[in-house]
Amino acid sequence: MYSKWRYKRHFQKHVEENYKNRINKPVEIDFDENSVNAKDFTSESKINGTELKELIETKDHFFIKLTTDLSLIVPKHSIENQTEFKKRVTELGAEYVDELNWEWK
Template sequence: MHLSYSLQADDFLHYQLYAASHSPVVRRSRLRSWIIITLAFVSLAYIFYQEHVTSLMVYFALLAVASAALYPLYSRWRYKRHYRKHIETNYQGQIGATVVLELTDSLLRSVDKASRNELQLRELYQIVETSQAFLLRYNPAGAVIVPKNQVDVAALASELHRLANLNGIEYVDDQSWQWK
């Protein structure tokens, strides 16, 4: 099967956020930050409660409640902004470039203006289908991104299912995934 498409910044962002949301390190880091900030405000509220400074106690108690409720939204925004900047800095030459992808029973070839790559399909450990793209993951930090809006989704999904079964690759249907 031959495919030709171009990757946009949003395609790279989609992959980066998907990989981050499935990374135990990133998950722990986000959770740890959330807990530390909330506990810091709770601790300050408690200290001012012990010192009978009611106004500061109420202030920090409200900050603790606000951070407990709103920190996940802030963290989501911060990570998205970080990855946008990372993509602008590191993927400039690849944004908008045409990628030609060839899939055979045992080989994946991709050609773009910067490189030619060949990958044995058995080196893929996972094929992920999200609502926006197919991600052919060959290690936790690397993947071939195929945006759904530029290919025949039904034909490609069928071919990827066949290749996953043929080569013993895990196929993950994660179309309900959203960045949280």
């Protein structure tokens, strides 16, 4: 029980310290025919559709996992049409993974 609390606190502090300038900053994601374009306050990225590995859906988020095992985390509340979003990402080549019952243990 203590370990769970300790690890969770450790990683929360790590993220807050190392990513404090990136948390709660808006990011714009657009889809082209063959790529995903991401734009934030410091940079722009273009990701080829062939680099998308999985689209993982949880209760509150979508995770777009890349072949490099990095992930784009997209909160569901920020997407107007979730069905269209899933369709668009899977059309680019990502495999859909349903993890709606996943919970932190």
